[in-house]
Amino acid sequence: MKGTVLYGPRDVRFEERPDPTIIEPTDAIISLPFTCVCGSDLWPYRGIEPINQPRPMGHEYCGIVEEVGSAVKSIKPGQFVVGSFATSDNTCPHCQFGYQASCVQREFMVGAQAPYLRVPLADGTLVALPEMPDDDLIPSLLATSDVLGTGWFAADAANVKPGSTVAVVGDGAVGLLGALSAKQMGAERIIVMSRHEPRQKLALEFGATDIVTERGDEGVARIKELTDGIGADSVIEAVGTQEAMMQSIRATRPGGHVGFVGVTHGVELPGLELFFSHVHLHGGPAPVRRYLPKLIDLVLNGAINPGKVFDLTLPLKQVAEGYRAMDERRAIKTLLRP
Numbered sequence: 001m002k003g004t005v006l007y008g009p010r011d012v013r014f015e016e017r018p019d020p021t022i023i024e025p026t027d028a029i030i031s032l033p034f035t036c037v038c039g040s041d042l043w044p045y046r047g048i049e050p051i052n053q054p055r056p057m058g059h060e061y062c063g064i065v066e067e068v069g070s071a072v073k074s075i076k077p078g079q080f081v082v083g084s085f086a087t088s089d090n091t092c093p094h095c096q097f098g099y100q101a102s103c104v105q106r107e108f109m110v111g112a113q114a115p116y117l118r119v120p121l122a123d124g125t126l127v128a129l130p131e132m133p134d135d136d137l138i139p140s141l142l143a144t145s146d147v148l149g150t151g152w153f154a155a156d157a158a159n160v161k162p163g164s165t166v167a168v169v170g171d172g173a174v175g176l177l178g179a180l181s182a183k184q185m186g187a188e189r190i191i192v193m194s195r196h197e198p199r200q201k202l203a204l205e206f207g208a209t210d211i212v213t214e215r216g217d218e219g220v221a222r223i224k225e226l227t228d229g230i231g232a233d234s235v236i237e238a239v240g241t242q243e244a245m246m247q248s249i250r251a252t253r254p255g256g257h258v259g260f261v262g263v264t265h266g267v268e269l270p271g272l273e274l275f276f277s278h279v280h281l282h283g284g285p286a287p288v289r290r291y292l293p294k295l296i297d298l299v300l301n302g303a304i305n306p307g308k309v310f311d312l313t314l315p316l317k318q319v320a321e322g323y324r325a326m327d328e329r330r331a332i333k334t335l336l337r338p
């Protein structure tokens with residue numbers, strides 16, 4: 001098969017790769033009707049996260065089970081499944097506590113920007129749908145695999161409750177779906193920070209009530225102004241930079257919560273400011289597996305349409321253009337068709 005490999009900054013190649021095979025008896029092989037590019041793929045693409053050898057790319061996936069290893073019990077060939085970017089046995093103590101992205105057997109998925117994928121720990125990682133979904137639901141199911149699961153975790157970690165005032169820092173797919181998640185959780189006010197019109201429009205469609213175009217200290221001041229000088233109850237940080245993290249902490253009211261899910265790059269927290277902020281901080285790689293059954297249900301019953309974050313569809317062989325479009329912010333998120 002052909003798959004996507006990143007060789008270095010802005011060097012994405014679609015090239016011949018070995019067909020995935022069962023290596024461990026707990027593996028499954030799935031075929032992918034669609035795949036996609038993640039905002040987090042842009043860190044190594046931009047060279048901000050250095051890579052020292054060619055890396056097979058792609059960690060968001062859903063598809064049809066083709067083959068399972070001899071120890072796989074619940075997942076069967078022919079099922080349509082969704083999994084997380086982090087594999088999990090779903091039985092260890094961390095999994096039992098709902099932190100499957102910290103599973104003792106965790107591996108981070110790679111190689112999903114391809115037609116076929118090997119998924120380790122199939123029974124614990126994959127969630128099977130009761131039947132084959134309609135084709136038009138597949139982009140939304142694919143979104144549950146990472147960007148929605150991550151946005152949902154961010155809102156949950158930020159303690160969003162019915163009636164909450166929520167601010168979202170970051171207008172990528174995760175931030176936008178954080179707004180959607182906050183809406184589902186009953187937030188009354190959802191302030192999204194964005195300067196890009198297509199993203200503002202989608203944020204409003206997903207449930208945002210206010211858009212703030214200022215950033216940094218001015219952005220914080222604007223959120224304070226919108227909240228009678230108090231700050232937001234819950235802030236979703238979906239970028240991962242120092243500026244975004246500090247903006248999130250400073251926009252949160254004393255006693256409020258920040259859910260941070262942007263993969264942090266060079267973030268350093270000032271202890272004394274944190275001490276006096278009275279802010280709860282919780283985040284990290286989202287335990288998407290915890291939320292998958294619920295998110296899949298919401299998609300299947302038509303309550304949400306997170307697949308709207310895909311505003312560019314390309315054939316998989318044009319994956320390099322898919323990265324470019326996201327890097328240049330011409331696309332929110334690229335969907336790829338094998």
Ligand SMILES: [Zn+2]
Nearest residue numbers: 089092095103
């Ligand atoms: Zn586990």
